[in-house]
Amino acid sequence: MRINDRVFGMLMLILAVAYGWEATQFPIPFGGHESVGPETFPIMLSIILGISSIYMIVRPDPDEAWAPVPMLLELSVVVLSMLAFAWAIEPIGFMPAAALVVSFLSWRMGASVVKSLITGVTSSVVIFFLFNNVLELALPLGLLEF
């Protein structure tokens, strides 16, 4: 199967065209047109990307297998958990958020529930104190502030 490269090449071709078109729409800089403006370099790039994506569509490499659907779902859950961590770090605080995400990750990587909880809690507490007290980089306390 050589689908991956074809699809990816197609997406990149669209990107190249959109990017190149956008570059031609830049407002004319103050002081009028010069021989090289802000659009020159981007247009060159869009041509290079266009050529290489056409090559990719015409002569695709063999596919590397994608993970099966359940694994892809699991990876999406992991990505979501990291986004949730990013969101939670300020309102909830570094320690609880980090403990949760590290435990979750290590559980998903195959550690037992108890061991992953221990890993999560210890690492987040150690890193918090290391950063706040030794390296003096303040991390948000969040809910634990009171």
Next chain:
Amino acid sequence: MDTMSLLMQGFAVALTPESIMFAVIGAILGTLIGALPGLGPANGVAILIPLAFSLGLSPTSSLILLTSVYAGAMYGGRISSILLNIPGDEPAMMTCLDGYPMAVKGKAAEALAISAIASFIGSFIATIGLVILAPILAKFALRFGPSEYFALFALAFATLGGITGKNQFKTLMAAAIGLMIATVGIDISTGVQRFTFNTLELFEGVDFIIAIVGLFAISELLFFLERHAGDGLKQVAINKLKLSAKDIIKVLPASLRGAVLGFVAGVLPGAGASLGSFISYTLEKRVSDKGEFGKGDPRGVAAPEAGNNGAASGALVPMLTLGVPGSGTTAVLLAMLISLNISPGPMLFQQNADLVWGVIAAMFVGNLVLLLLNIPMVGIFVKLLSIPPKYLMPIVTLIASVGIYSVSHSALDLYFMVGFGVAGYIFRKVDIPLVPIILGMLLGPEMEKSLRHALVLSDGDWSVLFNSGLSIGLWTVAILGLVLPIIVGPIVRAKMKKSKESVKDV
């Protein structure tokens, strides 16, 4: 003579207690990072950059720290090659060939010690080479004008895939993507907004450190999950070290040859550490094989190890003197320099002489530290290596995110990091190399600036890009670098594969 006195001043910087402390910390962290499979040197340095940055270390200290990490990672790569038969990074692959058989025969400790000595010789000789060659090259590079620089940047991208590169168009595509990301933000010379979609956060462009950590570290985590590699691998037990002076003398010639070859491979564009260790191994096999290579010959351990460490130091020559890195890890070191507001290139040796020479001297010190650390303390590193990735990877991810977060205390940076991680996962699935993307983001602004300077000076005449002998030469090399791998690449790859397979049969 001038070089000597500058180097002595460098040692004065490198031998202060503070510098030695950072060299030791860097060496230990680096060895650990290199030893963990899947967490290569580029990754490790990338995770540490935001930390060094937000700790407010001085440029000299952060560079000493990170070059020691770099050197340490090269040392560490061999530990997993020898004990697990899995290279920690690509250049360490050739060390597996004789290192693992030695370990299986119950000589793991000897293999580790010999490779540590060979690594030391490799780095030491290559650092001497760096001291000699770098100032000459820097002086030469002062003659470069904007059009030569533009050609040089093109050369860097063209040769980045290396002689073993699989699909040159994918390298080109990756470079274009990286350069495109670099154009996002307010244009420096005209103030026009480009691709910002009126989003305030994009006005300053996309921070390459976030991109590096996301592309490397987060995508690695996703791959670990996918492969169910959380449990780690079985390693060979380590024995008690019995190493005589005779054994060391026996591997000296192999190490010396490997070091020199590695250095040359490291300096040349497009060769890099993988090729350095490969050439060193094959040459050594040709010179001194009596049917023992591939079955645990100590010289087969020493030569590629000296080669890849030599190449690692050699790769610093183009990075420091021209501002054009030749490998992923040196690209990450370049990111460090740029974010410290130091522009590498020929002027670096004049404007920041004490910094450059301090770092070079620190490399000598760091190497000595690494040798001293690696022989007695190898047991500790081996213990740490046996912590399964299912505990380690989440913690590494956490440290990476903390680093990113503490640069500007913004959760948005973390979203970007995760986004780049997902992108990196997809890129790796379709075999788009990540290093040209990073390099594109790093070199983009400079490359565009030199194009514009050249064209403004010539009043829009594009032929200015090819009007000096020097720039024509650079373009020629660039085109060769792009075309040669298509012809030679399959042959070299087949050879590397063959030598790897011949070992598996034994």
